[in-house]
Amino acid sequence: MFTIDKQTLSDLNAMSWNASSLLDFFDNTITVGGRDVLYDYFLHPLNDQEQIQHRQEAIAYLAAVDMDKLFDKYMMDDLERYLSLPKEVYSQSQFSYYVDKFATNFWSLTYEKERLLITQSIKEVAQIIINLSVVFENASCSDKPIGLLARLSHSFSEITADFNLEELQKVSLGKNTLNAIIKYDYIFRNVKRNDITEIFAMWYTLDALRSVAKSLKRKQLVFPQFIEKDEGENLLNIKGLYNLALENPIKNDVEVKRCQNIWFLTGANMTGKSTLLKSISACVYLAHLGLPVPADSMQAMLFQGLITTINLGDNLIAGYSHFFNEVRRLKMIAGTLEKKGKIVIVLDELFKGTNYQDAYEATLKLMDSIAGIEDAVFFISSHIAELSTELKKNKQVAFRFLKTEMQDDKGVVFTYCLASGVADEKLGMWFLEREKVFDTFEKVKSAQ
Template identity: 50%
Template sequence: MMFKTDKQTLTDLNVLDWNSASLLRFFDHTLTLGGRDQLYNYLMHPLTTIEEIVERQETIAYLSTVNVSKLFDKYMMVDLERYLNKPAAPSVKNRTSYFLDTISFNFFSLSAQREQLLVRQSVREIAMLFTALQDIVAEAKSSGKAVGLLRIYADFFSANASVFDKEEMRQVGRGKSWRLTTHKYNYLFRGKRRPQVQELFNMIYTLDALTAVAKMWNEGGLCFPRVNTNDTAAALLRIEGLYNLALDNPVKNDIHIPSAQNIWFLTGANMTGKSTLLKSIGICIHLAHVGFPVPAQSMETILFKGLMTSINLLDNIGSGYSHFYAEVMRLKTMGEIMTVDNPVVIMLDEIFKGTNYQDAYEATLNFINSISGIESSLFFVSTHITDLGEIVGMDSCVALKHLETKADPKQGAIFTYKLLDGIATEKLGMWFLNRESVFETFRAVQPRKSSS
């Protein structure tokens, strides 16, 4: 089973882009290329069980208390990957035959010397990584903190205790071993124990990615959410002190969505922050299911099976889709997913803005009616069609929300970005047009001479 999301949603929430405001850039303090790849993979594939989420949270929390940076070296790992991916060890029956094969070449040639240097350095570094990580896991285990992935890593080292002699590996890692010992481990690392070495590398990359997340958690402002089952949850979603990571001075809001009122009807004029609020909530839900800390003071959520958004939806010229038809097809896709997976989170920003007002009014009303009564899933619908508020507000499943705007005689409209109950009543379109003297600008254009 996979958590249902897609490229549109990841783009809307700015999860994986390489711009400065993306989640990937925020958490990417990795020191290895493999660690960065692992971080990308984590953000792209949310988890599907509470046990997996808790396990990752526990690992990150523990890594925030220890220093494991000595395990991570970008250039060392590149060289080790090159070493491990060289042609596999010759097909020989034993280590002695392999050793004889390796010295049968011209020992004094430049290529042979380079090969021997790579082998000695790589064997030493792999042994060093093995023992260093083994010591970290052993320390966590002895202190009763071998939680999450560290517990799995402890099992890995226990299973391989008879294969790799710890003290001998420690001497190899320090560069204090005989040449025959180096050849022994070169034979093992690139031969039948190659899978264990690759697993060691993967463990290093995983710890690099999670340590990068732990670093951001240590800086404050983030919390680990509690993920509940539907049976134990007092609410579908509760977030205290929610804010947006991309803003320098974000306004914080509290979100509380009980199971009996799982449809948000969000109104507000342009620039009041509706899209930003939806993105902030979506980011918290996504990160919660990734097992990462979220930008909030506290958070509780049920375990969802998917998150689908339509915030920055574009038309599709290649497919011949207008913006409205792209909205139609997007909604159809969401509905088809919900027939298979439920509960999910659906976010729709400025729904049906690709058609005329009357069509948008009727379509929005019909959509609200069609989703009313669907239990456990969450629906966020933002719109400019405030006239619908009185009608949809009669539905007990619908919560009316808006973002506050204050009027000031000198400054005009002041956006507080605070979430309030009810329907927005401000109509600021004409105010903006008049403030910027748009109509006067056109009136100032010299009239064309009439043709004779």
């Protein structure tokens, strides 16, 4: 199982707990059941390369297929209500079921609502079965890989092996005789009730996959490739990485080599360190969901987990300060690393809950402690650029920073471009002076 926790999901704005989440970006589902399937995908990343590939192939195939008109949100709501009608006493035959219906005055005005629901639902269940048979037949005949659709198609064929598809085609048109209504209500709600539930689940899965396929076409996304441990020197290589939440994002290249799997990222406030770390983490996360990623290309190891500490706060209920929360988080990360090994760890501005000297020594000790761990990838950002003097002794550390430029007419310009090296800008005083913060205090003092 791929390890991820609620803090990481919150850091990535993965779910619909906040506006403009990753889930919202990919959610073009039409049915409630389809959205439930997609939501479940986002809660459970994969660490099986075959499963990931099968999901990728299904999405890629559906990106070229127009299926929107097949789905109807309200139809599925009614069909779920139809299947949830109180179970009938099981009848030994269609004839006895027919007799039972008449014995309860099913065709009287009292039962009109239920009768209309059943009549309409029989037609719509037949439509879903016919539509699925066409979708799966077309997919099976395709010269493209169809991944997950192949397994769904096989299951569908087994479930519907004894269905008369020609007769169901007529039922799907809605002009059904009394005999046909009784027959298929008996089949759908009694004999094949569990199978129909399974067919609905396939329908929802198609809706979820189709939803992602629409996002794939709408924005410049690519499917990542996974590399074996002995393939080359890279653990992670993302070209043209960008953030989905930005309208005009700056693209960056991220390359993590086996010999330098610890990144030390520096840069002043507002240079974009946190956004970059979120973008990298989002790509790793989406890749292990089997979804496309916001980049020009991506190659990565198959990781066992992703843990981030980007927006960590106090825990007032438990009585923990920000710093103690950081300590507890680091302890959890160490335990997970001990069990899993091959995970991506992202730590943004660690130890900001304590004083400068404490943070300096703690960060240095942490970097020394993780040196020699080869399978994991570490992204660690810090304001304390002075650490680089000591860290340069560690050949496992790669130094990166986000560039700023000083222009006479504009002042500080944030490029959001990633570069090798260490940031040495001190922009805190520059911002305070630009906003005339101290001048305002002087005016207050003079007025007294």
